[in-house]
């Protein structure tokens with residue numbers, strides 16, 4: 647019997663801060679994150695390069711400690727949860743041992759855990775049974791990635807954490823990977839994965855947490871995120887008109903201007919368009935439903951790729 651870990655949430659991060667580098671030039675990779683993930687949820691951590699996803703994942707795997715704030719995993723410290731075999735992880739780097747078969751590797755990894763998953767089950771769930779007797783150095787990139795998933799499953803974890811698990815996979819390999827992940831989640835387990843693929847987050851997660859410059863800027867279902875930056879887009883030709891005041895139009899959440907074209911993210915496209923008509927500003931007007939990508943781009947600034955250093959912060 648797998649030991650029970652009580653009713654606490656799977657992950658609770660409270661006011662977590664993590665800074666790298668020397669004082670003055672340090673980078674605040676995680677800048678005050680509060681996040682609670684319930685048991686059984688599948689959550690995507692979505693952000694641009696450098697947003698702080700891997701750092702957050704490292705903290706909840708106990709690979710690093712926060713400067714301040716607290717990290718609780720399945721009612722314990724991250725280190726305790728990992729040591730008890732309650733957490734499985736697939737990180738961006740690290741290749742499995744090469745000169746052994748898939749089955750030998752998973753058998754060995756399982757033997758290091760207190761209450762492992764039966765090896766045949768881990769192989770089947772990760773979809774690697776068909777090549778269980780092949781050596782790992784003879785496998786394709788997609789197959790190797792599934793073996794890494796089997797490694798993460800071997801300890802029979804309640805929570806699995808995947809850092810950009812499909813980064814190097816083609817469309818078909820991605821699809822089969824997510825099928826396996828969903829089968830694991832359907833058993834009532836918790837999954838947290840990071841990605842910068844919006845469709846992947848939308849299709850595979852119950853909930854998307856958008857992270858930008860070490861902070862959470864949106865948290866909810868794909869539809870909630872779409873709505874967070876305005877559920878519709880209204881664009882029109884400015885025809886030389888000034889852009890001041892566009893953000894004050896009814897319904898408007900954010901405004902982008904590109905050349906002579908204004909793009910308004912709005913919660914109420916009817917009200918926005920009526921007011922634009924009243925102002926006589928409806929040249930080449932287009933209205934469309936905002937996509938997740940539109941919302942993501944509006945919520946995360948391109949400068950997010952590089953979080954501000956402490957010295958830059960002081961000048962703001």
Ligand SMILES: Nc1ncnc2c1ncn2[C@@H]1O[C@H](COP(=O)(O)OP(=O)(O)OP(=O)(O)O)[C@@H](O)[C@H]1O
Nearest residue numbers: 666667673675693694695696697698699700701953
């Ligand atoms: N060990 C480290 N030393 C110094 N800076 C670091 C270290 N780890 C991360 N950083 C910095 O912290 C910020 C957040 O990095 P992190 O790897 O968490 O982002 P990410 O969202 O996972 O990005 P990616 O999608 O590119 O993997 C970046 O500016 C990065 O350069």
